[in-house]
Amino acid sequence: MSEEQVRSLEKQFDERIERDEKIEPKDWMPEKYRKTHIRQMSQHAHSEIVGMLPEGNWITRAPSLRRKVALLAKVQDEAGHGLYLYSATETLGISREEMYEQLHTGKAKYSSIFNYPTVTWADMGTVGWLVDGAAIINQVPLCSTSFGPYARAMVRVCKEESFHQRQGYEIMLKLCKGTPEQKDMAQDALNRWWWPSLMMLGPTDAESVHTEQSMKWKLKRKSNDELRQQFIDQTVPQADILGLSIPDKDLKWNEERQSYDFGEINWDEFWQVVKGHGPMNKERIKARVNAWEGGEWVRDAAMAYASKNQERKEKQAV
Numbered sequence: 514m515s516e517e518q519v520r521s522l523e524k525q526f527d528e529r530i531e532r533d534e535k536i537e538p539k540d541w542m543p544e545k546y547r548k549t550h551i552r553q554m555s556q557h558a559h560s561e562i563v564g565m566l567p568e569g570n571w572i573t574r575a576p577s578l579r580r581k582v583a584l585l586a587k588v589q590d591e592a593g594h595g596l597y598l599y600s601a602t603e604t605l606g607i608s609r610e611e612m613y614e615q616l617h618t619g620k621a622k623y624s625s626i627f628n629y630p631t632v633t634w635a636d637m638g639t640v641g642w643l644v645d646g647a648a649i650i651n652q653v654p655l656c657s658t659s660f661g662p663y664a665r666a667m668v669r670v671c672k673e674e675s676f677h678q679r680q681g682y683e684i685m686l687k688l689c690k691g692t693p694e695q696k697d698m699a700q701d702a703l704n705r706w707w708w709p710s711l712m713m714l715g716p717t718d719a720e721s722v723h724t725e726q727s728m729k730w731k732l733k734r735k736s737n738d739e740l741r742q743q744f745i746d747q748t749v750p751q752a753d754i755l756g757l758s759i760p761d762k763d764l765k766w767n768e769e770r771q772s773y774d775f776g777e778i779n780w781d782e783f784w785q786v787v788k789g790h791g792p793m794n795k796e797r798i799k800a801r802v803n804a805w806e807g808g809e810w811v812r813d814a815a816m817a818y819a820s821k822n823q824e825r826k827e828k829q830a831v
């Protein structure tokens with residue numbers, strides 16, 4: 514293809530996005546668009562399945578049958594999100610094995626938040642309330658992103674995320690209306706999860722390298738700092754209802770901006786965790802690798818069964 518032809522295809526492509534048309538897997542797309550989507554969508558898929566680990570940790574210890582059922586359903590939802598997203602990413606020409614390999618070798622990233630430990634039951638409340646809450650803020654704009662399979666997957670994902678957020682908040686409500694010990698447990702969990710949740714919305718705009726291009730492709734509608742402000746403004750009143758205090762001495766309502774001012778985020782900690790030095794990075798990857806290796810016999814059995822079936826069908830056809 515000549516350079517001129519490529520330029521004309523690119524122009525048509527940009528115009529389609531401008532008109533809010535969806536780009537489908539078999540459509541022509543610039544290589545950079547394909548690569549960026551593979552990176553972002555597979556990271557998203559990895560985050561969903563690694564995100565199952567901190568909560569899976571509490572399924573056997575949920576304090577009642579009702580809580581166990583809700584937590585189990587939530588963790589299963591996250592597996593489903595991972596599967597939609599891996600399938601959607603495969604339509605761009607990368608295999609599932611390759612994506613797993615990138616995760617297992619540390620080449621691919623996933624959300625930094627899942628590298629923190631879940632030490633008490635209140636962490637289940639806080640994770641649902643804050644982490645799924647921040648995920649909704651990140652993901653709702655993706656329902657109208659330009660790549661069709663991603664946008665469609667996100668519609669269902671977001672509906673489920675709002676159930677996750679509410680089940681977490683309900684746990685917090687219950688703890689905060691409980692004994693002083695239960696309320697302390699809730700406050701302690703908020704103290705540990707607040708700052709990592711703010712970091713989850715990504716580096717500040719000044720350090721976010723992909724923002725401009727992603728805005729053009731509608732992979733992003735608001736900058737990281739705008740999303741973070743939205744999250745804070747939405748979450749502080751929820752903490753007030755719980756009677757909990759946000760662990761930030763600089764947090765203050767700004768009448769003029771009609772928004773909360775907040776304290777400095779420890780970006781060193783964020784980059785340390787992203788680079789693999791968070792409290793749980795090694796354990797998370799180890800758990801994923803063990804699951805993959807331990808599941809090998811299941812994959813082999815499924816393949817053997819499929820090929821036997823195929824042979825049988827071929828014999829019958831003869």
Ligand SMILES: [Fe+2]
Nearest residue numbers: 561590591594
């Ligand atoms: Fe999810």
Ligand SMILES: [Fe+2]
Nearest residue numbers: 591645674677
């Ligand atoms: Fe979720």
